[in-house]
Amino acid sequence: MLTPEHIKEVLKDNCINLRFHARGGQGGITASNLCVEAFDGYGACQPLFGAERMGSPTESYVRLSTNEDLVRNNEQVYGPQFVCVLDPSLLGEIAVDAGMPKGGWLIVNTTMDQVSLQEVVGRKDLNVATIDATNIAMDVLGRNITNTIILGALIRVSHLFSIENLSNAIMARFKGAIAGKNIVAIKQAYDDTCVYDIGVDVDFTVDSKVPWQQVSLGLPGYTELDMAGVWYKDETVISVGSDQVNTGSWGEWDVIWSGQKADGGKCTDCAQCWYICPDLAILTEEGEDGLQHMTGIDQFHCKSCLNCISVCPVDAISKKLKQGPAACAVPEDN
Ligand code: SF4
Ligand code: SF4
Numbered sequence: 001m002l003t004p005e006h007i008k009e010v011l012k013d014n015c016i017n018l019r020f021h022a023r024g025g026q027g028g029i030t031a032s033n034l035c036v037e038a039f040d041g042y043g044a045c046q047p048l049f050g051a052e053r054m055g056s057p058t059e060s061y062v063r064l065s066t067n068e069d070l071v072r073n074n075e076q077v078y079g080p081q082f083v084c085v086l087d088p089s090l091l092g093e094i095a096v097d098a099g100m101p102k103g104g105w106l107i108v109n110t111t112m113d114q115v116s117l118q119e120v121v122g123r124k125d126l127n128v129a130t131i132d133a134t135n136i137a138m139d140v141l142g143r144n145i146t147n148t149i150i151l152g153a154l155i156r157v158s159h160l161f162s163i164e165n166l167s168n169a170i171m172a173r174f175k176g177a178i179a180g181k182n183i184v185a186i187k188q189a190y191d192d193t194c195v196y197d198i199g200v201d202v203d204f205t206v207d208s209k210v211p212w213q214q215v216s217l218g219l220p221g222y223t224e225l226d227m228a229g230v231w232y233k234d235e236t237v238i239s240v241g242s243d244q245v246n247t248g249s250w251g252e253w254d255v256i257w258s259g260q261k262a263d264g265g266k267c268t269d270c271a272q273c274w275y276i277c278p279d280l281a282i283l284t285e286e287g288e289d290g291l292q293h294m295t296g297i298d299q300f301h302c303k304s305c306l307n308c309i310s311v312c313p314v315d316a317i318s319k320k321l322k323q324g325p326a327a328c329a330v331p332e333d334n
Contacts, residue, residue, distance in 0.1 A: 001197045004159040008066075011041060014204040015070040016160065017077040018062040020150075021096050025054045027147030030152035030173075031084065032060035034151060037169035040159040041066035048076055055251075055303050057094055064160060079206040082158055084150045085109060086133070088323075097123050104201035107153050107193075109133035109146050113329030114196035128196040129157045130327035131189050134252055139183040144252040148182040152189025152245040163190060251304025253319040257297050266316035269293055273317060282308065328332040 010016065018035060022028025029047045036043035039167060041064060048059040061077035063070075079099045088110040090096060097106060102125035108117060114128040131153040133146035151166055167183045259265025274282040274294065281302040284292040297308075297317070309317045 001159065001195075002159060006272055007159045010204045011066045013062065013067065015065040015067075015073075016082070016158075016204060017080045017206075018064070018082045018084065018154075019077050019080040020062075020084045021090050021094055022058050022060075022147070023054075023090070024049070024056045024058050024182050026058075026086050028058050028086055029060045031086070031147040031151055032062045034166065034169050035062045035064065035154075035160070036145045037172065038151075038166040039064050040161065040165060042068050042071040044071050044074065046074060046076060057090055074175045080104065081202045081204060081206070082107065082154065082160075084154055086150055088112070088134075088136050091117075097121050097126060100126060101203045101206045103127060103198075103200035105129060105157050105202065107131070107150060107157065109150055111135075111323045111326045113327040114194060115329045118196075125198070125200060127157070127198050127200070127202075129153050129193050130196075130326070130328070131193045133177070133189060133319075134323050135326070136185050136188050136192070138321075139254060140188065141181050149185050149189040152186035153193040155186075156193045157195055163187060163207065192326075194326070196329075201318065226283065243299065251302070252322055253304040253306065254299065254322050255297050255302050255304055255306070255308065256282050256318050256320065258316045258318070260293070266313055266314045267294055268316070268326075270313060272311045272313065276307045276311050277301055277302075277304060278307065 018032070020028040020031050022031070036045050043062060043064045045060060045062045048061070061202070062075065063073060065071050070094050071253060079101060081101065082105045083089065083096055083100060085096050085106070085108040088108065091108070100106070105127045107129045108119065109132070110117060111132050112120065112130065114130055117128055117130060118124055118126065130157070131149065132181055133149040133153070136149050137144050137146050148170060152163070155161065155163055155166065163186060163332070170182050170305040171179045231234070257265070258267060260267050260269065274284060279301045281298040282294060283296045283298050285295045287293045304319070306319065309319060
């Protein structure tokens with residue numbers, strides 16, 4: 001386990017690298033800014049955006065050192081010793097461990113236990129910390145914004161800065177009650193983080209460019225669209241919505257359709273939800289009458305904006321929280 005004294009020594013001669021994985025709108029970039037603002041030394045951060053859309057995967061990079069000469073590089077970070085993942089749905093889409101040296105720390109907002117997480121990522125040589133940041137965010141902030149909360153977990157395992165320094169950075173950036181709630185949330189995250197230290201020390205000298213392909217060709221988002229520009233419903237081209245791109249699984253809710261009235265549900269087939277859904281995630285099929293009838297909700301593309309719930313005149317759509325209670329597989333011995 002890293003100690004504050006060890007990190008202090010490392011920072012004198014090395015640049016420590018961090019990478020944040022988030023979805024557009026979750027505040028991953030702000031998290032990287034806050035790292036630099038909370039750090040007592042020299043720091044630099046850069047964002048990387050993909051498709052400019054709320055819910056799309058984003059990355060941001062941080063370099064920290066107490067040696068001014070070592071924080072000169074404006075490239076993206078290729079060999080991060082610490083990686084923070086703000087949204088658990090990214091684990092299936094992005095190689096979050098890319099470039100991480102063995103013994104690196106993977107810090108993830110998830111209810112999965114740490115051993116399961118190692119299996120999902122396919123790396124047994126990484127230290128893991130998990131935090132149910134979504135539930136803390138909903139409880140304390142009232143919104144699924146997990147950026148400051150993941151920093152509480154980062155402090156717990158990295159000692160790169162203190163809760164007090166991060167609180168000061170938050171107060172400088174946010175106003176009044178919002179700052180106060182974020183500080184409560186980071187303290188809770190610090191306490192609640194499940195830490196799985198595999199006993200392998202990370203190599204802090206790694207700061208080199210390593211070849212890696214973040215998203216392989218053929219995965220959603222990298223398939224060529226034969227009709228570009230606008231996604232629209234045309235069964236001959238795209239069966240429903242943006243079926244080549246997971247447009248945003250950011251959202252804390254599963255959105256549930258009750259079924260057709262004729263089948264015991266509440267839906268009257270008014271199609272208002274279909275018109276308002278920004279991701280065309282309302283599924284329909286042609287019936288024997290030649291008309292389209294609602295058949296469900298495409299959970300892969302639904303980003304839980306809840307527009308459909310707000311327009312449905314008969315309450316045929318409801319929501320339930322995606323994440324269950326957190327699991328902690330490995331008891332900590334400190
Ligand atoms: S919550 Fe409803 S409107 Fe929003 S993306 Fe999901 S199905 Fe579409
Ligand atoms: S808005 Fe409600 S009633 Fe209308 S089609 Fe959608 S689920 Fe059915």
